[in-house]
Amino acid sequence: MNHTIHFTVNGERYNISVPSHHTLLQVLREQLVLTGAKNGCEAGECGACSVLITWPGAKRGEPVNSCLVLAPEADGAEIITIEGLMHDGQLDPLQDAFLAAGATQCGFCTPGVLVNARALLNRNPDPSETEIRETLVGNLCRCTGYIRIIEAIKMAARAGREVAR
């Protein structure tokens, strides 16, 4: 069975037919060819498929494992993927910080980590290191040992506060 869903992805409105059993991740990657969100386990265990989703009626986006969301559930939602993190051709401060801190190695976990970190800074522009660590618990990284990632998020938070000042 198919469903027709209306949703917004990275600011673009879509009105598409999706198989009922397909996940949001499948629809993003296969139908919309947005391959930034990765499929690392298809079971909600690695976090590489994280995207930000603002449910209908909600005020703020929250990070979800898009492999655990059925596509029809996303009807009416607004979604931001890694491809939508830039603004007006400018990198998000988190993306800049990841480059500066050397926070990406193989890079497969990076889109999910960045999206999740964006959600953290949206709800708390000045997180403690403990909050940063607790936020990242659902994102597996096998390359970096997480240290540069934590540094990069701190760096981006500092940069964000500078701008706000």
Next chain:
Amino acid sequence: MTYQTVGRSKPRVDAPAKVTGKALYPGDITYPDMLHMATLFAGRPHARVLAIDTAAAAAAPGVVAVFTAKDVPVNEYGMQRPDRPVLCGPGSAKAGGDVARFVGDQVALVVAETEAQARAALKLIKVEWEDLPLVLDPEAAMQPGAYQLHPDCPDNVTCSYHIRSGDVEAALTEADVVVEGVYLTPVQEHVYLQPEAGVAYIDAAGRVTVEVAGQWVHEDRKEIAHALDIPVDQVRVIYPAIGGAFGGREDMSVQITLALVAWRLAQRGIRRPVKTIWSRAESIIGHGKRHAMKLWARWGARQDGTLVAAEVKVIADGGAYCYTSNKVLGNTTLTCTGPYYIPNVSVDTYAVYTNHVPGAAFRGFGGPQGHFEAEGQMDKLAEALGIDPVELRLKNVLTDATPLPTGQPIPGGVGLTQTIIAAAQAAGWTQDADGHWHKPADGKWQMANDDTQYPIPNTQCPIKRGLGFACGFKNVGFSFGYQENSHARIELRGGTEIEEATLYIAGADVGQGHHTAMAQIAAETLGAPFERVKVVASDTATMQNAGSASASRLTYMGGNAVRGAAAQALVAWRNEDRPAVGDFKYLAPKTTTIDHETGQGRPNFAYGYVAQAVRVAVDIETGQVRIEQFISADDVGQAVNPQQVVGQIEGGVVQAVGYALLEDFRTDQGKVLTDKLSTYLIPTVLDIPEQLASIIVDVPDPNGPYGARGMGEMPYLPVAPAVAAAVYDAVGVRFDDFPLTAERVWRGLREAAGSAAGPVSE
């Protein structure tokens, strides 16, 4: 030494695409009119395929073709020994090619219009199996009468090494102190985040082309060509972005099967790209693992701490196929006596075929196993002799003046002493006026930054703290008689000044930052700005062999190739050639195999060195071990890119912390029980050391590019023994096996305390 570009943390050339989601990994590649392949795995650890009926699958909706063993021209492959069938089943000429020897052996390939159709059709393939006896214990598999797993290997021993130097029995008899141990090291799964995937097609030049994630494009090409029985120049291998490797992509996964399918379809007039993506479970059963090993050791020392003898025997579970067992075991052979001068040495090592998932390359190549035993022995000796563990190491450590057990002096520029002192001092060790080293006093350690302090669950529990130390070394490159080499080509364009330098290098950037490091070495040699170097990489159609991204070799070999090519290009540039081209193949200093009886020889020309200190907190009620502070001092010769070096240290340490504390690969009768990331646990951000300090030591390697030596594996090597020593220091119970999961530690503590501590549920 100070350079313009080398030694500076230049931004990674691959990072902008990775942080924006634009980087394409094999599973992200899509072509028009693409077909999808699914793989039927054996699922049985040891069984003969008597018959395969693919008729129903071939007739299923969307299915284009089904392939089995009879479709593989030369049904064998293997990087070191072609002992594995591409597809197990009847109909090929490969002796024993009809037998599946582990659960991840492959039996059939279905190609269909969609992935779902291909996977659905797998279930319609009827395989008639004859189960064969399971061979699961390597010690038993070596015994006469054991079931023989491969036609050409009567004792199931894949490979063995032996070292005989001096008179071990006499030296042990005369030694003041002898310590013994039997050590068990576990299997480890790589868990690179990107599961195996790829796309194959016939390119415009008619070549069978595979876009895939691997570690060595030219080796992949060779193995594909061998199985398809076609010349290598009719095969092309391209690496897009690679989602981690750690040795696990050294051997073939989807390379040959994808190539086979695209090639067979083209023969039938179907020229459509074919894609495949393995699930996480398929990845976990389908690629090799770090070898589990059992190591028996007896070491002797004089009262003053001088090591006099080491006797070590090692049996490694090689699993179903050879893969790189010979390379892995070679490194265990060299590292199992530690980075020490020991005049009398006897080593016997064996890798043995079983029906487990094959033992394979994994960061450190057998070095972590050797070090767990060697450094465990050193910790026991330090205690028995009443000598500080740092002092005992410094007294015996290899220097430029000392020979290895293989008879030859270790190549010059040995930075071990420097790394040991750096790590020890950073952890608080002090040296008195008489030259003796002293461990920092108990209780002195305090977390420096409260914000990083993690509450240990149930703070009412008694927490015991301990400090451990270990060091290590490992060769750079494959060597052992293999002529290490690497090729690079550089083209310079511009008028009076170099406007663009294009570097062609086939080396794989598996995440370690290889392409950035190579661009830095090119810029340095050319005297050109880093930003003007453009890297074109990892395509066998346009570049020659740079060798594998493994064995900590690529910066060293590739860097020397790039340096040579850049120097040549500069000569051409000065001769007014435009473009000015440099094309250079680096040949490393020669090595030899080690003698099969005595182990004497010159197996390597370069090594890397490391020393580490670790502070742990052990909850004696739950057995949980937390790492509060970790210090790693690594002699990298010259850091080409310090930020990336630190990234390798941090990543290597945390991966090895997983090995030491968490990662628990379980099988039952050859079947893998932990084929999910929720059952095979790797470190999350909450499992990493609360503090991790990386110290870069730079004793130049005489032959490394700008003095650099290989370093990707070294930070991994001493982690497990350092953690075990710290746990012993904390709780007084020795663990000669790991991972030190809460359960293992809890049981160990209860056993040590006797049954008085209460009932132990069994």
